[in-house]
Amino acid sequence: MEPCRSLALLTGSLALTCVLVALGTDFWFVALGPTSSAHSGLWPNGDQHAVAGYIRVTQTFNILATLCGLVSLVLLVLSCVPSLSAPGQGPLVSSITAFVAALCMMVAMAVYTGERWSQPQEPQIQTFFSWSFYLGWVSIPLLLSAGGLSLVAHCHGPRPGYDTL
Template identity: 25%
Template sequence: MLYCASRPFVRRVFNAQTKLYCQPGQYWAPECFDNPPVLLESLDNKGNKDRTEERGQKRDRSVMSGVLGRMYSFMGGGLFCAGVGNILLIISTTTDYWMQYRQSNNYMHQGLWRYCVPGKCMTHTDSIAYWDATRAFMILSLLACFIGIVIGVMAFIRSSSFSGFDKTFAAGILFFISCFFVLMAMAVYTGVTVNYYGKRYGNWRFSWSYIMGWVAVVLTFFSGIFYMCAYRMHECPRNSNSR
């Protein structure tokens, strides 16, 4: 049944004499209304449409809130791994326990910068290629990880600086670069040490500074993974909104 509305009352429009109903675009009874009628079904449809749009907006806000929560969780995990990895890189690079070996009934140990005998430590005076390469890769890895942490913190707090590029993606790439450099350092040192000291000394082993380097490889790698996951979660809502 169709109804018509006018100011100030609502009533069913039916003129017994003319047999005409009030419908949009058709005849209507002028004596019934002061103004042209408005179809109530149209008002109902508009209200339903508004309610549907409101529910859709609430659902979109809820989904976006969940996505942002997971994104910040990934970034928080990435910053934690990167921070611990950066500390391990510093300790590994500066300490003197990359390897230990026995010589003349004395245990000796050495790092990238010094070697130690019982009672004293001395700086490496020889410029050996694999030592230089290991040092360079470790320093580059340390710098890349530190810059990645700075940019990662800026992405976490949504800083407006450097808005020309995605800071989440940049931080993830820097963490992967840091992982690559420290992996190269560990590979060079491991290969030369095994081939040289394995033949020269019968009683030797890698020590805790060396082990920290490998732990830093794992942590910087997972930092990059976490930030790339956060970047993907940040891009998916943006792409859906652009459509």
């Protein structure tokens, strides 16, 4: 089923783009004070030993989500070329890796959200999540959509038989 595979490629590409932009930018959290403002991301510039544990967990699961999303896309692209893919198995493995990427991203976002949400607030400083953080959350439904569309492409794709040998 070519439309599902094409849509899976599109949503998977969008999801991977969202994950990579969220991972590489420093606008996860913004603080506005009376005289200045600051923003932070997953890659602090200071002492690397002083990085909080929840940041390390978020970094790790974000990287795992990126790698799984990349594997999913590569397998989908390879499934479009019949001579390079196993008959009918590319979309299935792509679907599984897209679901694993969504799960890793969900863990990363839940850990970051839970830890940042529970931090004490200063009365003079207004803090809020910013656009990099929201891109991370947007990537989860996109990865789930890519996995679901890949699964539909696998279920409705041609089955190997004597006529395809």
